Amino acid sequence: MMGSLGKSMRIPYFHVDAFTELAFGGNPAGICPLEAWLPDETLQRMAAEHKHAETAFTVKESEGSYALRWFTPTMEVDLCGHATLAAAHVLWQYGYESAHELTFITRSGPLTVTWNGSLITMNFPAQPARRIEPPPGAQEILSALPLSCWQARDYLFEFKDEETVRTLQPNMARLAAWNDVLGVIVTAPGREVDFVSRFFAPRAGIPEDPVTGSAHCTLIPFWSERLGKKSLRARQVSARGGEIICEARGERVGIAGRATTYLQGEIEI
Numbered sequence: 001m002m003g004s005l006g007k008s009m010r011i012p013y014f015h016v017d018a019f020t021e022l023a024f025g026g027n028p029a030g031i032c033p034l035e036a037w038l039p040d041e042t043l044q045r046m047a048a049e050h051k052h053a054e055t056a057f058t059v060k061e062s063e064g065s066y067a068l069r070w071f072t073p074t075m076e077v078d079l080c081g082h083a084t085l086a087a088a089h090v091l092w093q094y095g096y097e098s099a100h101e102l103t104f105i106t107r108s109g110p111l112t113v114t115w116n117g118s119l120i121t122m123n124f125p126a127q128p129a130r131r132i133e134p135p136p137g138a139q140e141i142l143s144a145l146p147l148s149c150w151q152a153r154d155y156l157f158e159f160k161d162e163e164t165v166r167t168l169q170p171n172m173a174r175l176a177a178w179n180d181v182l183g184v185i186v187t188a189p190g191r192e193v194d195f196v197s198r199f200f201a202p203r204a205g206i207p208e209d210p211v212t213g214s215a216h217c218t219l220i221p222f223w224s225e226r227l228g229k230k231s232l233r234a235r236q237v238s239a240r241g242g243e244i245i246c247e248a249r250g251e252r253v254g255i256a257g258r259a260t261t262y263l264q265g266e267i268e269i
Helices: 040-050 081-093 138-142 162-167 172-176 216-227
Strands: 010-018 027-034 055-062 065-071 101-106 109-115 120-125 130-132 148-151 155-158 184-189 195-201 206-209 231-236 242-249 252-257 259-268
Touching: 010 081, 027 040, 027 081, 040 055, 040 065, 055 081, 065 081, 081 101, 081 109, 081 120, 081 252, 081 259, 120 216, 138 172, 155 216, 162 184, 162 195, 184 216, 195 216, 216 231, 216 242, 216 252
Parallel strands: 027 055, 065 101, 155 184, 195 231
Antiparallel strands: 010 027, 010 259, 055 065, 101 109, 109 120, 120 252, 130 148, 148 155, 184 195, 195 206, 231 242, 242 252
């Protein structure tokens, strides 16, 4: 196939499941290490073709430093946790990098990622939420009454228990109409972990995201203050599910997990 760039090219492609050690769990991401940036339109069309919540593209800038961009099927986003973890996994596991610390240059500033041989830890900006009145129709749209409502990049709705979060059936069409936020986090205390959550972002082309690292930029400060703990364990209770190891660091948060490669190949455009 001859692309709009005028000639055919081959691009490395990895399908990685993030925040899990097993295939078919966690959150899948497409990862494309590039030698140089392609046109934005091409990147967006590739992400739409992959149909993952995010496809991440990297370009090496210097030793241990990479530019990193994330695209949903419909838009570029400012921050994505699981695709950052997946990108770091690819760079380390497939010989692109040997240093145990990487810096990603992103629209959210520099993000440092470290690797201890199995666990990948991301240093992200904290995004504390402010308490607000529930938006009109919240109980009907979410299918349950939240205990409290908060807002940062996303809405955060607190519920009484894990079972309520697991069984929520939001009205996606009406949820997508909340256009003053990117997505919606629902959360509650966990039975076996400190807290559980789910994340919905139909406005960004993601009805429900399996495991959302960036949502934990808000969840970690929220639950750290509630529980009086700096180190927390979390679980996103989507159908695929995933485990997140969390640390409150003041203006930053530590978000750690594992990843596994499901597929490796090439894109030809």
